Amino acid sequence: MKRSADVIITGAGPAGAATALLLARAGVDVLLLDRAPFPRPKPCGDCLSIGATAVLDRLGILDPLLAARHARLRGWRIVAPNGSAFHAPFSRQSDVGTASLRGRALSVERSVLDALILDAAIMAGARIERQAVTELVRDSHGCVTGVLTRAGTYTAAITVGADGLRSIVAMRLGAVAAAGSLRKLSLTWHLPVQDADLTGEMHTGDGICAGLAPIAQDGVCNITIVANAARFGRTVAHDPAAFAHSAIESLPRLRGRVPLTALRSATPLASGPFDRPVRRVAFDGAVLVGDAAGYYDPFTGQGVYQALASAELLAPAVEMALRTGNCRSGAFRQYAHERTALLRGPRFVQRGIEFILCRPALANRAIARIRRAPDFGRAIISVTGDIAPARALLSRRALSGLLFAPTLPENSA
Ligand SMILES: Cc1cc2nc3c(=O)[nH]c(=O)nc-3n(C[C@H](O)[C@H](O)[C@H](O)COP(=O)(O)OP(=O)(O)OC[C@H]3O[C@@H](n4cnc5c(N)ncnc54)[C@H](O)[C@@H]3O)c2cc1C
Numbered sequence: 001m002k003r004s005a006d007v008i009i010t011g012a013g014p015a016g017a018a019t020a021l022l023l024a025r026a027g028v029d030v031l032l033l034d035r036a037p038f039p040r041p042k043p044c045g046d047c048l049s050i051g052a053t054a055v056l057d058r059l060g061i062l063d064p065l066l067a068a069r070h071a072r073l074r075g076w077r078i079v080a081p082n083g084s085a086f087h088a089p090f091s092r093q094s095d096v097g098t099a100s101l102r103g104r105a106l107s108v109e110r111s112v113l114d115a116l117i118l119d120a121a122i123m124a125g126a127r128i129e130r131q132a133v134t135e136l137v138r139d140s141h142g143c144v145t146g147v148l149t150r151a152g153t154y155t156a157a158i159t160v161g162a163d164g165l166r167s168i169v170a171m172r173l174g175a176v177a178a179a180g181s182l183r184k185l186s187l188t189w190h191l192p193v194q195d196a197d198l199t200g201e202m203h204t205g206d207g208i209c210a211g212l213a214p215i216a217q218d219g220v221c222n223i224t225i226v227a228n229a230a231r232f233g234r235t236v237a238h239d240p241a242a243f244a245h246s247a248i249e250s251l252p253r254l255r256g257r258v259p260l261t262a263l264r265s266a267t268p269l270a271s272g273p274f275d276r277p278v279r280r281v282a283f284d285g286a287v288l289v290g291d292a293a294g295y296y297d298p299f300t301g302q303g304v305y306q307a308l309a310s311a312e313l314l315a316p317a318v319e320m321a322l323r324t325g326n327c328r329s330g331a332f333r334q335y336a337h338e339r340t341a342l343l344r345g346p347r348f349v350q351r352g353i354e355f356i357l358c359r360p361a362l363a364n365r366a367i368a369r370i371r372r373a374p375d376f377g378r379a380i381i382s383v384t385g386d387i388a389p390a391r392a393l394l395s396r397r398a399l400s401g402l403l404f405a406p407t408l409p410e411n412s413a
Contacts, residue, residue, distance in 0.1 A: 005031035006322055008147055008156040010133045010169050012038065015290020015307035016162030017117040017126075021059060022315035024124035028322060031156070033149065035132035038118055042110035043188045043271035045211045045298060046222040047073065047200060050090070051386020052305035053104040055312060056117075062104075064116050070108040071198055071214040076381055079203045080367035081360040083252030087199070088374075088381040105385060107200070107213040107222065109190065113304070133163065136172045136286065143328070144173075144285035157327050158318055159286040162307075165276055167292030173283050180275025182297055182354065183229040187240050187268040193221040194257040202299070203251040204367075206360045207231050209299060210247060210254055223258060226298060228358075229273060240268050274298055281339065282332035289314050293339065296350050299357065305386040306343060313338045345390030349383055373401035 007023055009016045012034035020030045048056070056062045075089035090105055122128060135148035137155065146155035147169075161169025170176050193212060196219060201212040207228040214221050225244045227236065236243045241263035248254045278294035281287060288294075290307035314335050321331035356366050370377045379398040382388035392398065 003156060004146065004154040005029045005127070005156045007031070007158045007160060007318060008033060008154050009160040009162050010034075010147060011161070011163035011167070011290070011292065012118050012121075012128060013042065013114055013162065013164055013290060013307065014117055014304050015292070015311055016160065017114065017121045018055075018059060018308050018311035019160055019162060019289055019314055019318070020126040021117065021121035021124050022311060023318060024121060024126040026315070026319050027125075028319060030121075030126040031154065032118075032121065032126055032128040033131040033133055033147065033154065034128065035130065037130055038128075039111040039115035041269055042114060043186055043224075043269035044110045044222075044304075045188075045213060045224045046107045046109055046113075046215050047211075047213050047302075048106045048108065048113070049302040049305050049384070049386040050105050052302060052308060053106055054387075055305065055308040058312070059117070059120065059308070061116055061120050064120075065106070065108060065113065068108065068112050068116065069216050070106050070112070071216055073105040073107055073200050073213065074198045076200045076202065078367060078370075078377075079201065079251070079253045080364045081205050081251075082364045084364065084368050084371060085253065086367055086371040086374075086377045088377045089199075090381075105200075107215050109215050109222070133168055136169065138285075142284060144283060157285070157322060160314070160318070161286065161288040161292045162290050163292050165271070165274065165291045165295055167288065169286065170278055170288050170292050173280075173286060173288070175278050175280050175283070175288060177277040177279045180273065180277050180296070182275035183273045184226050184275075184297065185229045185233060185236060185270065185272030186224055186226045186274075186298060187236065187244055187270055188222060188224045189244070189263060189266055189268050190215060190220055190222055191258065191262050191266065192219045193223060196221045196257075201253070203254045204357055204360075204363050205247070205251050207358070208247045208250070209357065210251055211299075212254070224298070226272075236270075240270070244268070280336070282329040282336045284328045287314065287318070287332045287335065296347055297354055299350070299353065302346070302384065302386050306346075309342055309386075310339050313342070346383070346386070349380075349390050349393065369402065372406055373398075375401040 079085040131149040137146040245260040317335040
């Protein structure tokens with residue numbers, strides 16, 4: 001049978017398209033298969049961490065992105081369930097660890113971002129076809145040799161699974177572990193929001209949180225509500241706009257800023273659950289990247305950074321495997337180790353934050369203390385912004401600020 005390409009990539013989101021771009025630039029024959037027509041919407045908070053924009057810059061996509069509709073974030077405001085808040089601006093130099101908060105944190109609608117990365121991959125020589133992958137094809141030794149779609153079989157030396165949170169490739173490889181313990185769902189709208197400036201906002205509440213980020217200079221914001229699925233799943237299914245409105249009204253600093261009529265005027269993008277543990281990412285003839293390789297939580301999970309940075313790790317491994325003719329799982333071992341090292345710290349921090357957030361009284365106390373310890377606040381924003389390792393939270397300066405935080409007057413938020 002004639003080979004369809006050297007490499008088939010299922011999924012043309014940031015992980016798949018960035019991998020395709022890097023491989024195509026290296027002269028590899030790459031075929032992307034995606035079930036959706038691009039540009040396509042994607043449930044997301046639409047925020048790009050400073051780490052993510054740095055990768056986009058390396059890929060040569062930052063300039064086209066800056067020419068497209070976007071907003072440049074000035075910092076983040078994290079609001080506790082009782083309304084107290086800490087604010088971490090990006091403009092001040094941080095000397096926490098090696099982190100610099102100078103850099104570009106942007107917000108941009110995913111339909112725009114993903115199409116730009118895909119366009120760059122196509123310009124570099126990658127091909128794309130609109131096909132939904134349903135199955136993997138294997139040889140008599142169990143090595144993956146391609147994928148099956150309704151249009152037929154596509155064969156390649158290497159198959160990359162970049163098909164997102166509910167990856168069919170990961171499932172067919174038997175890579176998905178038991179369902180994750182974190183059961184959350186999300187609803188996303190793009191709407192004008194009262195009193196929104198260029199600061200991203202994260203409002204935490206009892207079993208819910210809401211992220212707000214401008215996606216353009218005209219006041220249109222991404223508003224994403226994430227909720228505990230066990231508690232709120234039925235209510236959300238019954239009337240998503242009414243649920244979102246009551247969630248917004250329960251958050252002290254969001255109350256009154258998004259009318260129900262605005263929420264009813266558009267259909268939200270829904271997603272969840274997110275916690276999807278994956279046991280392995282490297283297989284004979286196949287490898288996983290992006291959300292397909294496992295995801296935890298969108299609250300701090302800068303998934304786009306992780307997708308792009310993993311693509312940068314994967315592309316050289318794929319290239320080498322093609323060059324040596326060894327496409328067995330061992331050829332992707334180093335990629336697997338590097339990816340684990342990349343994600344270990346952020347996942348640890350995410351779990352710590354999740355532990356605090358699902359206990360509103362603890363979240364109130366934690367945010368009140370961080371408000372009095374700006375170095376620690378900046379360290380959190382640096383770590384979750386993908387520009388500092390998780391150990392920056394343990395630096396002497398960050399920790400001593402936290403432990404010996406001065407008392408502030410009540411009204412100084
Ligand atoms: C509510 C929410 C908010 C988030 N907010 C942020 C944020 O603000 N910032 C951030 O950095 N990250 C955020 N994330 C995470 C981020 O969206 C993901 O980590 C990122 O999209 C992963 O990229 P990917 O390329 O792996 O997958 P995706 O972007 O999901 O792309 C997968 C692609 O695969 C295609 N596909 C799926 N199945 C098949 C199939 N069978 N055949 C062919 N094609 C297929 C899909 O059509 C899609 O185009 C958020 C996630 C959620 C759910």
